[in-house]
Amino acid sequence: MRHADALDQLAGLLGPRLSRSDAERAQHGRSESHFPTVLPDAVAYPETAAEVQELVRICAEHRCPVTGWGAGTSLEGHGLAVKGGVVVDFTRMNKVLEVRPADMDVTIQPGVTREALNEELRATGLFFPVDPGANASLGGMAMTRASGTTTVRYGSMRENVLGVEAVLADGRIIRTGTRARKSAAGYDLTALMVGSEGTLGLVTELTLRLHGIPEATSAGICAFPDMHAAVTAVMETIQMGIPMARIEFVDAATARAFTAYSGLEMAEAPHLLVEFHGSPESVAQDAERFAEIVADHGASPFRWSTREEERRALWAMRHNGYYAILAARKGARGLVTDMCVPISQLATAVEETQADIAAGSIPGPILGHVGDGNFHAILLIDPDQPAELEEAKRLSHRMAERALRLGGTCTGEHGVGMGKLPYMEAEHGAGWDVMGEIKQALDPLGILNPGKLVRQG
């Protein structure tokens, strides 16, 4: 067993909350994606920042790697302990510490999930908007700079984390940000921590912005003759300043999968699913203006409603999208790609990706947060055919290159982890070296989530 001394000390610290069992290690050695299983040496379940601090100090002393774990929903292998060591599972740090309705903010522990937080907030009339689909932990969402369907209106984790408490590699605890809505007081350490994937510190507390549940909501769907028409309609809507709360694109293959899975009837054509938030008058007006725009682009009539039941059915279908697409090929696993480009390049990006997928043998329905220029192809591979995984990786590789060629990023919202490491140099140039220098300054022993995000020493 590697790191035996560290583990013995950690067992002394955490008692039964340090597990070396095969079952727990296996559970924390798998990702939601295609990365091979990597067993950590142990799994720790701290309950306080002080315990995390002591854990990190022990691990630093013994050069034992420390990798954070939220809800395990990452798609780029962020939580895999590829250099061994301890996985720190934040499940037991799942308290909502303080809701402040007057300030529209909340302080939580990192293991609180998105759905648990919104459940807790229900009586306040407030909600936390960032919605990546999965019921991820908010600590994990902060660490991967998650976004999702509502980012076009409310921003991503970048805009919605006011501050964090974090344990650094040497055991120091810092608190970034204040509860003020803005500040010009020095380097933006909050923004540096958000998206750092546990390589600079372990977050033990977060203060998040909340938003008022809109008085009224309208949502609807329409089909387009082709993808170009759909994307052009999105661009016009943005330029008209119509404030969309969500605007999701699905291609014909995804529409077919949705129909088969949900029983709702969708034409086998590209669609937009759209939502507006505001007053009863404004959401009706927004929907009507949107209906005029899409009609100009040959869309089917924009069917919209303010009734909760119909809206729920629409977004349940979207939220189940991954499973609907998986079900489209029996026994398949999904490799989920993630690219984001300037909106003027979006039609080109989707078109080239569709053509690339069509030229191969793997199905790859496309869906995305089109208001941000972000989309995913879900490449459906037969797990018994290694050649299919290789083909999917080649398609994903070409998507990343395409994103960079079109002025975008190799990952809009899933993060770097292991899957996007090969593109960091191309995307950032000397900026990737700078990231490595910051990592070296704050974690000179390289114990925090080694093997991720920065160049390996």
Next chain:
Amino acid sequence: MRHADALDQLAGLLGPRLSRSDAERAQHGRSESHFPTVLPDAVAYPETAAEVQELVRICAEHRCPVTGWGAGTSLEGHGLAVKGGVVVDFTRMNKVLEVRPADMDVTIQPGVTREALNEELRATGLFFPVDPGANASLGGMAMTRASGTTTVRYGSMRENVLGVEAVLADGRIIRTGTRARKSAAGYDLTALMVGSEGTLGLVTELTLRLHGIPEATSAGICAFPDMHAAVTAVMETIQMGIPMARIEFVDAATARAFTAYSGLEMAEAPHLLVEFHGSPESVAQDAERFAEIVADHGASPFRWSTREEERRALWAMRHNGYYAILAARKGARGLVTDMCVPISQLATAVEETQADIAAGSIPGPILGHVGDGNFHAILLIDPDQPAELEEAKRLSHRMAERALRLGGTCTGEHGVGMGKLPYMEAEHGAGWDVMGEIKQALDPLGILNPGKLVRQG
């Protein structure tokens, strides 16, 4: 003359665009605020990133300090070369390089001013919203993480800079960010550079988000019986989800100064100045809903208009606020304070500040971006009475401490510079050390704007 070798080499590089004249040094040795004049050894006027790169390499070789200079509107002495060396004036790097209406973004050089950019954008139907009042350079605004009247709706420089090109302390050039609207690809170097006050790099290019000029705008004003009533009305408006584009508070002393300066008649009472952006229907509806809220809090009838002439008069008065207040005491200089707190603490913060000012001998009208919890007292001092400057500094000191005690920040939008250095440790604790470690990693010689933002070695 200090740094003579560096200056000789810089003269070789820049020719007459390196000035050692007393007049130019004096012009770049004064700040808009109360800091004593500090003459730099020379002033450089580069025209390209390559020149800035070569300049920094020469200065690094000779350990010669390099301090950036935009439009000279900083209020915390950011541009003062307190350790000598070269001030780099970006006035000649003032080109708008590319406007991309479809992507609603623009790439500019750092010397472009806010007003020049919006002038250039006029035909596109787009605008850049961040408005600190002064016609600052956008490079300087990025470096101080500026915000202003429209931040409550459109965000600050933090949210509106998509990426920068910067020359680092060793002469490397990095490009942060992409033109995609969001990214999860590693550390947020854009956010690290924004607000770094030229201590980590010199920005040579910026890509900014643009916004559509709203189809319609309504704006208006009303008076309140007291400050509490005004702040409570703001909180209710936010919680109702009424989307304000601006919401500015002025106290009774400011209202009196405005009346004297502009000739517009304002009651000597606290006021709110408010603006809404949207469709003709929505801005009328927003104004009417706001009128109902303020009526509940005993305000005078909310007088609003969608007519450009009336709106212009209103905001011209607000924009001239600083000069109107200065004129309220003949021959006075202003020391402008800047605190930002959670909105639940705003009434307390303003009230305590007003009482503190009233107990002394210096006038200090208050105005602020109340939707963000940010406000300023403009302390009017007689420049011939050193005791008044000391009293103003004590008041400013107590405001900073008050901001921290109430969970806020010592600077909402003016930055650290020299004026807020004494509060960095109290605000950030170990986080300030982390800022120093980042600075040390990226500028080990300490040549970039030494004496600002981080602890001095």
